[in-house]
Amino acid sequence: MSAELGLPANENGVDQKVLAAFPLCDVTEEDLRQNPQFCQLLTALAHHVDKMGLTGPLKTELEKAEQKLMSQRRVWLQSESLTGALQEMIQDHKVRKRHAAVPPDQSTFYETVEKCLLVARCARLLDPSDTTEKDRPSVLALTPQRVTEFMPSANSVERMKQILPAALEEHLSKKCFTFLCYYQPECENRNQSPERKTLSHLTAQLKQSKKKAEDLKERSREKRALLQRQTRLGLSEMIQCVRLMQSFILENRLKFQVDLDRDKLDYFEGKCELISQKIKAEMVAVRLETYTVDSISAHKEIRKSLQSELRSCQAEKNSVESKLFSFEILGKEFEALAEEYGKLRQEIDVKNWALKEFATYDDQ
Structure with a gap:
């Protein structure tokens, strides 16, 4: 293939010659190196078509x-x-x-x-x-x-x-x-x-200026195609660099993640311990401000009176529980007597209230 193009056996030179023969073809040197048969096809076509692809x-x-x-x-x-x-x-x-x-x-x-x-x-x-109708x-x-x-x-x-x-x-x-x-x-x-x-001479000057402008336009088009290829190659290299950086960052992150997590854990444990000690200190300060010597003595007296009342209530509770226990031993018959006793007590209370009312009426 190098011999056909009249170039030394250099892959880069051959690729550049092929790309120069087809400036409108969106192909890179990397594509030609990865597809040698396609490169041979383009080399053969270069002898039969021009840069615009025309025979x-x-x-x-x-x-x-x-x-x-x-x-x-x-x-x-x-x-x-x-x-x-x-x-x-x-x-x-x-x-x-x-x-x-x-x-x-x-x-x-x-x-x-x-x-x-x-x-x-x-x-x-x-x-x-x-192109139009004659009888229109x-x-x-x-x-x-x-x-x-x-x-x-x-x-x-x-x-x-x-x-x-x-x-x-x-x-x-x-x-x-x-x-x-x-x-x-x-x-x-x-x-x-x-x-x-x-x-x-104005026509000749205008033609010369027009030719110069066309030459500049052609060179600009070639430079633009070259810039596009270089930009594409630069972007591909940048993408590869980004991938390498991502893999490097991932490897280092996995390697140092255990130590980083351990340091974070120690930090949070120390922070929690500090916060708990601070809470205890605040609680002690609140107690010292709330409970003075006088209030503590008063609370002691109140505690004694409450404890005595609690003991009396406990004794009353025990007596009531013993009575209830004795009532439960008597069975259902005692329940009927208790109900009848309750009714009699209610009638007695009503009659006592009526007697009091009559007595007050007689006094008037």
Whole structure:
């Protein structure tokens, strides 16, 4: 493969030669090294196609088509340029006519030119092309032949044709000189007559500038493709570096994670112990502030009285429990007697209350 390309047996040189032969192909040197058969295919294709991927016959046909298109475009541009120049002349005449007096023959000339342009434009718009239907209804029932009836008189047209070349040449000469002054500002301070020689060289200068701009554009495109490849390679290298850093960080993190966790555990244990001691100290301080000597003695007296009451209540509870136990031994018969006793006690209480009420009533 190196021999076919006329290069020494160097893989990098071969890869660069292949990439230079196909600048529009989105392939890197790494792709070519990983796919040697694809590299051989591209090397073989480099002898049959150009940098744009075109074969010899196809390139010839494309050049012929471009030449034909350029000739047709040139004809169209000539017509459009001539029409535009005439429109500019008419517009300039209208501006001059508004600001100053204009000779009548000059006004007649420009009016004739304007009418001829308008009629020609209408006739061209009404004339069906080869791609449209011939039997399509015309606009407002107008035909090109009907529109041509509005042309100025033959004498006016003939006089216009005689004056038009000189007027058009003068207008174009002024435009060219204006463009020359824009392209070469130093020409504006000179006399206009000597610069007519320079106008003949203006086309060559423009072609040279255009060629220079195209060369710069081509070099810029090549540099952009090279920059894209270098950027892609740089990004791939950066991705590999990031992966290596991630693996390194992960390994070191797993290695030192145990020691880090142990240190954290010791730290939190010490912190918890410190907080618990602080809580105990605060509790002692609160107790010292709350319980003074007088309050402690008073609490002792209260405790003694409560304990004595507790003992009396406990003794009463024991006696009641013994009575309940004795009642439980008597069984269900005692329950009936107890209920009857309760009812009798209620009746006695009611009768005692009634006697008291009667006694108070008798006293009154």
